[in-house]
Amino acid sequence: MGEEYVYVATSDVGRVIGRSGTTIRNLQDDSGCRIKVFRNDDGDVYTKVQLKGSTDTIDCAKNLISRITKLRVTGDHSDDESRVSGWGKSYVSSNQDDCSSKNQTTDDWDEPDTTATPVTQSSRTWSSDMMWSSGSSHTSGSSHGFKSGFNRRQIKIADRGRGSSYQQHSSSRQHHGTSQFNVPDSSGTERKVQIDWAALHAGRAEAVAKKWKGLPDIVKDFYNEDTEVASLSYSDVEAFRSDRNGISVVDLSDKDRLIPNPVKTFEQAFRDYPEIIDQIYKQEFVHPSPIQCQSWPVLLKGFDMVGIAQTGTGKTLAFLLPALIHINGQTVPRSERSGPTVLVLSPTRELALQIEKEVQKFCYKGIRSVCVYGGGNRKEQIKTVGRGVEIVIATPGRLNDLLMNGVLCLRSVTFLILDEADRMLDMGFEPQIKKVLLDIRPDRQTVMTSATWPPGVRRLAESYMTDPFQVTVGTLDLQACKAVVQQVEFIEDSDKKERVMEFINDMIDGEKVLIFCSRKATADDLASDLLLHGYPVQSIHGDREQEDREQALEDFSTGAAPILVATDVASRGIDIKDITFVINFDFPMHIEDYVHRVGRTGRAGSTGKALTFMSRSNWKWARQLIKILSDACQVVPLELVSMAERYDKWCERNRDGRRY
Structure with a gap:
């Protein structure tokens, strides 16, 4: 060989x-x-x-x-x-x-x-x-x-x-x-x-200038700083950021600019937009999340921004509310624009649909939206686009399909959001993203959200953003939510199904469990076995039809099926606030996916519990899992430490240039 x-x-x-x-x-x-x-x-x-x-x-x-x-x-x-x-x-x-x-x-x-x-x-x-x-x-x-x-x-x-x-x-x-x-x-x-x-x-520079010549100027600054916010001293600002999960702000430009002070209340951010405040309180929000406190002043001021925070921390509203204000504040009337004003790119169908639900909750000034994604009714999506929308939420594949066929024009887009940018790069969407960006005017306002800050995301920010601020909540290191109790259980593969059934039998009415599997076949097999044993269960993975996936999420959300078996397609696409438990039936292929799986529970200020099954075949992840557990102040099992030490020794004995 x-x-x-x-x-x-x-x-x-x-x-x-x-x-x-x-x-x-x-x-x-x-x-x-x-x-x-x-x-x-x-x-x-x-x-x-x-x-x-x-x-x-x-x-x-x-x-x-x-x-x-x-x-x-x-x-x-x-x-x-x-x-x-x-x-x-x-x-x-x-x-x-x-x-x-x-x-x-x-x-x-x-x-x-x-x-x-x-x-x-x-x-x-x-x-x-x-x-x-x-x-x-x-x-x-x-x-x-x-x-x-x-x-x-x-x-x-x-x-x-x-x-x-x-x-x-x-x-x-x-x-x-x-x-x-x-x-x-x-x-x-x-x-x-x-x-x-x-x-x-x-x-190229000459061609780009010619391509975008004659377009109207973009209005970006919609922020009137509250007097109380403006009067905060440097020490007050730093103390507030520290208390709110360690907010940090970095100016990624080489300019000498003042960093906007964070807001503490909804009124401080949107005092000139009472309709926005009314909609916020209708959703029963009590106070802004840490990422929202700092993001709203930055985005309303018209700056580009990279927002880095854990899943379930309110990143969607952090960019959505400034986007709504941006749409209504442009000089060209909405009826005279050639296409949408806001484009949101999402890595998965589920996340795109979740963002659309958030848009629909805020009925601001009659702003219309459409979600375009593969697997959905393409004909209906085209009809909705043709009737005119201000916001397009899209997955890269279907968006490129509509662009190539002349269904959608992005020349009027002035506010761009790349949501979960790290996940889009992991899924290989970088070529599609770059192609889309060629069709959007370069002086746009751009927002990029991510749970991590890998080199690929940094490269994308350097290439396609203009003097952005980086707003980080917590640390740039991979870190799981501290509101989730994480437990590790060592078990043979043959005993996993029986253990899952024992766990479900101990659940009480009203509790929900999300079970993650690494393979579609495993998810189908586990869901079928649970169904045969009489458990109300649904499943979701990439091979299921879109209507079946949506029905599964609906049943899980309403409690009709309090058990959902899923692959990692759901690790970032589900925002259901009352998930009680997460079970990692299989350990994920990437440690980042572990963090995102765990982040499906303990959202919006609630607590949750995550149970992870580990076998000897998962020992290469032991050292990284120990770090995540330690950083989240969780109990580290001695058996996990022993497993990590055994793997380290095995690597020492087998150092011959191979990758592990």
Whole structure:
């Protein structure tokens, strides 16, 4: 068995892995090759992928991966199978033997016309969506690193349906000066082509300015600071922030700006907007949450903002209420705008629907909204958009679908929210997000919310936000809610179902339990067993029809089915305030998902309890779980400490460069 390394454009990694790993499993099954995608914590343009198997299986896997990249770049829609919102195709396993033509790589595509003249904006522009190959190596440890051996590597480029194999002699990351390529023409003769990066960038700035010329100015500042808030001293402000779960505010710009003081009451934030205050009290809110105290002054003042806080802390209202005021305060009448004013991007259908419910609760000035998401009634969504809306809440896939088909225009969007940005990046939505942002005017007001602050989110904020403030509640470290009692139980996999039934039998009327499983099949199996034993249960995961998912959430919310079995699709998409218990039937694949699962209970100031089942196979998470439990002032079982120590010793004995 040999191995080989290839380098895939980081923007395409999500397409190689697929939703919940579906695509990479299909690739492995169809090629017979083991595929491993390495982590890219440095934010490099390219991500390392390991291929293990025979020469034939490795070649087959390379062909299939190239097929995914090629189809996305060329936009070939001749086969509608598994189209992703008009953004190209993702790989799907089929009965055809894709590997039978494994030698027909991109070298067999029609050759593009090439010249020896420098490439500028007026001539050909080359796609940066490439797959790098380090060359075949069938002995362990002989692969080259990305930064140290990429001269004369093959680049697969697809250019508007035509492609070729190129030899690169200079770094593709060069953004200034020129880069030179040796390009073979149809006769096999190599010609030199230069890319003038400076000319391309200069032309881009001119094109962007021309694209957005003539649009009306955006009104952003709607804040009249309350006299009591304005009179707070520095020590008073710091004491208040410290008492409210440790609010911190950082100016991410290089400007010398005053940070707005936090508000303590709803009246201090919205004294000029009595209708907003009336709607707040109708929802029986008592006082602003910590993230709201600081976010409202920042956003009403018109600044961009990154809001980082745990789940269930009121981030939705933190950006929603300023958005409503922003809509009504623009100079162009709502009836004369070419499209929505506010766009909210959400990673999951459930979270998008939850945001729409919050919008509908605040009937402010007759503002209309629509939620567009995959799996919903596309025809009805298009009709609603056509009637005119001020707010669009969308998942990236369906939004790109409507944009590509000319159903929706985003030129009038002046307030953009990227909700749960870290989750969207985890799910591979970064290419779709970047594509959407190209259609929105750059002088917009942008809000980004996240539960964590990973490098990908930082990169997104640096690229697409203008001088933002970062408002953080608590710490930037991964931390679970302290209002939730977290317990860990060590149990064999075969005993989990019986333990769940014992737990349910001890529940009293009015209590609800949310049970998380890592696999859809496990969720279906557990829900079926509970149903056969007479328990009122519902289930939710990505393979269920949208109407079934919505019905499951409705039954769980009303108490008709106080037991909900779910995969991680629900770890950020459920905002039901009276969930009493969370059970982690399977330990999640990522420690971040543990925090979000636990955060489904103990919301809106209430308390909750989380029970996590652990077996020996979960021992690699023990050390990280200990830290989360300790930071949340929870009891750390001695067996968990022992498990972490055993895993550390095992890693010491097996240090040979492998990833664990």
